Amino acid sequence: MRPAAALRAALVCALVLGALTGCSREYDAEDLQYAGDYSSHPPLAVVGYPSTGTLRITQQVVWRIADGKADALASLADDAQDEGTTKKTAENWIAAFRKGAGGKVTAEFYDEGSYRQTVVLYLHDTGQIKEIYVLPGSTDYRNVWRVSMGEPDPAEATAVAPWVPKKPGELGSTVLP
Incomplete structure (x- = not known):
């Protein structure tokens, strides 16, 4: 893959990851406590x-x-x-x-x-x-x-x-x- 194409692919991946992360729900301490309790x-x-x-x-x-x-x-x-x-x-x-x-x-x-x-x-x-x-x-x-x-x-x-x-x-x- 050429350097310009690799750079574009990396940028696209970063944008997609950023968009998905931005849309995901933030987990707070209560959610993390619940997950730990659930597994134990x-x-x-x-x-x-x-x-x-x-x-x-x-x-x-x-x-x-x-x-x-x-x-x-x-x-x-x-x-x-x-x-x-x-x-x-x-x-x-x-x-x-x-x-x-x-x-x-x-x-x-x-x-x-x-x-x-x-x-x-x-x-x-x-x-x-x-x-x-x-x-x-x-x-x-x-x-x-x-x-x-x-x-x-x-x-x-x-x-x-x-x-x-x-x-x-x-x-x-x-x-x-």
């Missing part, structure tokens, strides 16, 4: 129809419980509760569910996830069941999903609602009773 935790089995946001927040809840990170878990909470309630709820969830969250977990997503979604976590290693609610919130410039964390009483944090099936998929992951 057991996969979450899913039943029902999560949105990308409801699945992501549910995975993060399970990971933070499994890792025993109360502050990190509390940081996923919605703004409906005060900081003390959120922190105590995070501590309760970790105390009650940490062992099970570190193993095989199935998350069953009820109804559709555009406004809010009820999620039932089945912790297979311990036989425990945990119901959570995920809902949209906003932080700074982007929409994010949050988890409702208003269970400062350990008995409330571990209670299972009567409608919750004993096994994933028994209600068909649709409208709640």
